[in-house]
Amino acid sequence: MSDTAVHSQEPQLLEVSIGPQHPSTHGVFRMNVVLDGETIVKLKPVMGYLHRNHEQLAENMSYLASMPYTDRLDYICSMTNNFAYAMAVEKLAGIDVPERAQYIRVLMAELTRLINHTLLVGFLLNDLGAFFTPTLYAFREREKILDFFEATAGSRMMCNYFRFGGVKADLPAGGMEQVKEIVKNYSRFLDEFERLLTSNEILRSRCQNVGILSKELAVNASITGPILRASGVNYDIRKVDKYSIYDRFEFKVPLGKVGDVYDRYYVRILEMRESIKILQQLLKQMPEKGEILSAKGAAAAKSPRMWKPPAGDAYGRIESPKGELGFYLVSDGSPKPYRYHVRPPSFINITILEDMCLGQKVADAIVILGSVDIVLGEVDR
Amino acid sequence: MAIDEGLNNELQKRGIFVTTLNDLYNWGRRSSIWPLQFGLACCAIEMIATACAKYDIARFGAELFRPSPRQADLMIVAGTVTKKMAPMVVRLYNQMPEPKYVISMGACAISGGPFRDGYNVLKGIDRYIPVDVHIPGCPPRPEALLDGLIKLQKKIDSQKIDQMDGYREEKSCEYPVPQYGKKGLEPRHNPDFFTPRLDWPEKNTKDNLRMPNYKPAPAPARAAGSPLPGQAATGGPSEQGVAPAQLAAQPPASEQGQ
Amino acid sequence: METSESIFVVIKKAILGFFHGFLPDWTVVIISILISVTAIVIFGPVTMMFLTWLERKVVGRIQNRYGPNRAGIFGLLQPIADGVKMLTKEDIVPRAADKVTHFLAPVIVVIPALLVFSVLPFGRGMAAVNLNVGLLFFLAVSTMSTIAIFMGSWGSRNKFSLLGGMRAVAQMVSYEIPMVMSVVPVILVTGSLSMVSIVEAQLGGKWFVLTPWGFFGAIVFFLCGVAEVNRTPFDLPEGESEIIAGFHTEYSGMKFALFYMAEFMSAFAIAGLTATLFFGGWDGPLLPSWLWFLVKSYAMIFIMIWFRGTLPRFRIDQLMGFAWKLLLPFALLNIFVAALWQMLPAPKNLIVSGIAEAVILVIVFFASRKDSPKKRTYVFAD
Amino acid sequence: MFGFGVLKGMSVTLWNFILSYVYPKKGITTVQYPEQKKEVEERFRNFPFLVYEGAPDNMRCVACDICSKECPPKCIYIIPEKDAQGRVQKKPATFDIDYAICMNCGICEEVCPFDAIFMDHEYELAEYERLSSLLYHKEDLLKPVEHFAKIRPTDYGRIEATRAAKGVKGRAQPVAGAPPKPAETQQSPPATS
Amino acid sequence: MNVEEIKNDLLKHVPGLELTVEGESFIVPKEKLLEAARFLKENEKYRMDYLSCVTGVDYLAQAARLGQPGQAAVGGQSELASGYLESVNHLYSMEKKHGPIVLKVRVPRSDPRMPSLVPLYRGAEYQEREAYDLLGIIYEGHPDLRRILMWDEFEGHPLRKDYVEEDQDIR
Secondary structure (H helix, E strand, O other), rough: OOOOOOOOOOOOOEEEOOOOOOOOOOOEEEEEEEEEOEEEEEEEEEOOOOOOHHHHHHHOOOHHHHHHHHHHOOOOOHHHHHHHHHHHHHHHHHOOOOHHHHHHHHHHHHHHHHHHOOOOOOOOHHHHHOOOHHHHHHHHHHHHHHHHHHHHHHOOOOOOEEEOOOOOOOOOOHHHHHHHHHHHHHHHHHHHHHHHOOOOOHHHHHHHOOOOOOOOHHHHHHOOOHHHHOOOOOOOOHOOOOOOOOHHHOOEEEEEOOOHHHHHHHHHHHHHHHHHHHEEEEEEOOOOOOEEEHHHHEEEEEEEOOOOOOOEEEEEEEEEEEEEEEEEEEOOOOOOOEEEEOOHHHHOOOOOOHHHHOOHHHHHHHHHOOOOOOOOHHHHO | OOOHHHHHHHHHHHHOOOOOOOHHHHHHHHHHOOOOOOOOOOOHHHHHHHHHOOOOOOOOOOOOHHHHHHHOEEEEOOOOEOOOOOHHHHHHHOOOOOOOOOEOOOOOOOOOHHHHOOEEOOHHHHHHHOOEEOOOOOOOHHHHHHHHHHHHHHHHOOOOOOOOOOHHOOOOOOOOOOOEEEOOOOOOOOOOOOOOOOOOHHHHOHHHHOOEEEOOOOOOOOOOOOOOOHHHHHOOOOOOOHHHHHHHHOOOOOOOOO | HHHHHHHHHHHHHHHHHHHHHHOOOOHHHHHHHHHHHHHHHHHHHHHHHHHHHHHHHHHHHOOOOOOOOOOOOOOOOOHHHHHHHHHOOOHHHHHHHHHHHHHHHHHHHHHHHHHHHHOOOOOOOOEEOOOHHHHHHHHHOOOOOHHHHHHHHHHHHOOOHHHHHHHHHHHHHHHHHHHHHHHHHHHHHHHOHHHHHHHHHHOOOOOOOOOHHHHHHHHHHHHHHHHHHHOOOOOOOOOOOOOHHHHHHHOOHHHHHHHHHHHHHHHHHHHHHHHHHHOOOOOOOOOHHHHHHHHHHOOOOOOOHHHHOOOOOOOOOHHHHHHHHHHHHHHHHHHHHHHHHHHHOOHHHHHHHHHHHHHHHHHHHOOOOOOOOOOOOOOOOO | OOOOHHHHHHHHHHHHHHHHHHHHHHHOOOOOOOOOOOOOOOOOOOOOEEOOOOOOOOOOOOOOOHHHHHOOOOOOEEEEEEEOOOOOOEEEEEEEEEEEOOOOHHHHHHHHHOOEEEEOOOOOOOHHHHHHHEEEEEHHHHEEHHHHHHHHHHHHHHHHHHHHHHHHHHOOOOOOOOOOOOOOOOOOOOOOO | OHHHHHHHHHHOEEEEHHHHHHEOEEEEHHHHHHHHHHHHOOOOOOOOEEEEEEEEEEEEEHHHHHHOOOOOOOOOOOOHHEEEEEEEEEEEEEOOHHHHHHHHEEEEEEOOEEEEEOOOOOOOHHHHHHHHHOOEEEEEEOOOOOOOOOOOOOOOOOOOOOOEEEOOOOO
């Protein structure tokens, strides 16, 4: 069934293209669905509508110049994209990161995880039909965190805040109070969100036993992130690789049992509570003063287009809110990377979208796509 | 038959509200613009943030994001329009009923923005559909989108019913949908109303910027077998592109248009 | 106080009296019909406009933001702006569409929405037509909108609207039966189908909702009414997030406005009917009768809008299961409790029917336990 | 399938509805844009602007073209001035930034060794026409140092401190040989309170 | 999990495999790729059940002659010296939670055919389609090798180093 032509094969099968412009495909993602009545017989995703040739551009720019481009990969969590790219280049060039910068990095990563999971729950309820109310509550909380990002990094969504070997600038004057305020109120907001949603019978009946993903298929299809943990596989790169300073915080990894849409929704709520625990411990352990850019980092940032990392290749990966986000860099000693490849979690997590949707209704396919949490900037790069 | 301001104010003081039919139509269209639920990339998230509690586009009567193009009258092109997506955008524009407006939000929709040097990115949506308001920024703040909406409302206020394209019979509002070609879209832009800017000097074109093997339009065919510009760089740090001094000597393609 | 009570009735009599002087009798009858008809034709669209404004303001306030407040004070001119804009929109008929059905659908969907107003008792003596089978007329006419919605979805030759149309037919047919079943106790108790007599049976504060069978009957009726009108959580026919805009995907301009108007007018009609059947129509202590009717209907409307601001949407098979497996049996059992309540003398009937109602609730609760969703537990690994 | 969960959910929305009337400060978070404008954070970066001290002619930019090369989307175009004998001057004749392409990343501000280009807070720049009105020329970009001091006091304080420490007077030529360490990326002392 | 130990295990269990080690990664000939990967996946000690990342890389003639950046010059296979396409596979273990084993497969640009890993790992399906779409590496045994990011009528593989861009008008 080719992508462009949409025609029906057997008489009673209805071939519908839930096309690039659709209220709940989270961007320009298309699914060619063959329906028998309301149940799905075949589902082929079509991508590439937002392929912005990120890798070709990065191979023709200096290393630092493609840092602002990583903000636009997964445009909901720009800080974690920067984090992954900075770690990959630091592994390639062997740059160390000072103490306070590590704490600032983990602070930003966990705040971004809160934003991503809250927005996901909001958009999932949007797909279920709740008329924007959970989404607006999610955006109301997101605005508070964005104010803090704007105060430190300079832009609400496109932070461009990480540098190789640290961060661009220290927290602003009132920064710490702002973070304390956010962390204090966030668990109260989560309780309100859970009261609104978790015990809602309609949400439960719409999400339970829908789009079940078995453990073996999840591991075989290289699924990562909350979806994998909702199926019961205990694999969280913060615990496996213990990158940056995540080994200094003790937090749990919530696992689901059944692996359906409801588990994916609730595992993300529990992960948000774990992130709040990490943030509370971080606020206590964070050193007051300290340098935020190591000596080698400052040398790299002095004139980016002249800075040449040693030749070789490196693969850096982190636990982004959507799964394992990795950067594979090959450097031939010139200021431009020879090969720059992004391993996006959303792109690989939709490999088994068809397996989850077969036999379900059209409405379920939309909800399953919502629970897989894809962002098209990252899928199509 | 415009009403002169003085008379109008005088009458309003006495509580008599006089308006032309044209103003009533414009007021109606201005204060209830229903945007199409159509987001492409990062600017779409900022568009949703504008529709949310803190910036509240509902105050302007524009919060009903209509999923179907038939009921929408404003298309906010928010995000990068790639060549694979351009035909869909033009087809959506054709499906919208006539008094329709387009806001191209963000650098990508205006000019391809940071991604414009790619093989799959359209250098701005106004190559295929007429755009009313351009909002620069990457992504523009929600207030900038509201400011753009206010400017669009001013533009609607100044419109005259009989001169508007939508209501004239002879002007067909069907814009040709580009086809997928071997390397890009055919036609590359809609010649009726878009002429690519050529006054931007040659220096900043893709040739000497980054793409090692970009073949500039008028350049003579490269001698076969000669090393590709990008490939000479494995040796010393000969920085990609032409050193400024060498360029300063060569006169720019055309005097920087004032 | 008396004059404000029946102000509209007095106005109508004055007009008739004025014409009575120099016109023959039969013209006066026609004029009185015309007056009632113009009253309804003005009242219908005006409530629709007010409801669109009310919905956007209330949903805005639920979401911590102001609703439209720039088109006139508090945004009151917003519906007028929407109307003017819809009038000036181009009217697109898709090339592949079936022209006749595409054109007729919006017209046919508005007719039942307006017809239904003729039977509603707006106040003491203010029911346009005091049919003795008013309730039957209301339920029969309101099913006509199903045909119109299916015509609209079939006529516009669009896959998504076809899906929407199929869903609309399935949903409305299967919610018609529990709706009628939940009305039967009211008829059983009042003994007549006429709306005015139903309200008179509840005068003096003896509203049916205060009786055990009435309270649960009102819930079932209201839920079926919301499903009849395709509003959240039953808005599958125009489920935006799944099938673009459901049956009115291909409608633009004034035709879409007619669909929009029909939806809101029938929403007000259902709210009015719930107020009439269970909340005692125009019965109320201080305020004039017609004001009481409006207050109660707008309370019901507020609940509908509150639903829209909170609840997600059912899936098509759960929708059917909810109607057939939960609402219908409950409505049937409710008739028995009403019969019990009706037979026994005053003090005992409340206790007996209360117990019967509790027993029914327990039975239905355990019957539907099997497919109701379970609580989930989660493991915390490190 | 009894609606207790649904009722709990509806109580949350009702509480928000009442809160928005009873206690608007917490219930309503809307900033009514054209009338009330939320003042922008100090480090917010929208579009770059050029800085001059005193007269617009006395601008800090010396047309060294570093920012044009470093700019990721390549939206800066500089032609240095030439005097009578054709020798290149330390001043740009034309300095264009195409606001339709700029991605607000702030890298030009970081790498400029002469503190000549900074990111502005101005965001109401919507235009009706694109090709000419969004291409900002030197005249449209030039803004006085006082403007920079007004919108970003702490950064201005820090940069003035480093400039004074290096003894850089307004138009002083950079010390021959070692270009002065760029202000932004040097070891910035922790933000002064 | 040091490189030597893995090399010996691989040579021992997979018959007829000549393996060269480059830094942290193993260069596996394309005929033996499936066997090596199956061994790493099923062997009790490794249990490499998670294929994290498949990347296509294009090494032009000069780069190939001078040796892959940072590694020894590619002397031996002459036909590889005229430039080759490489597919880099990062394997992890979710069960035993241990680090990456990197398998690299090189094919000359003239005949870019290579066995696909989809029969072993479903996760490679889209990444191999993307490598085919952007770099032109043909994976044999892939169930549905079509273009994934570009439209079907597109010609050429854009991420190749010698891909000539079509001339676009400037603004």
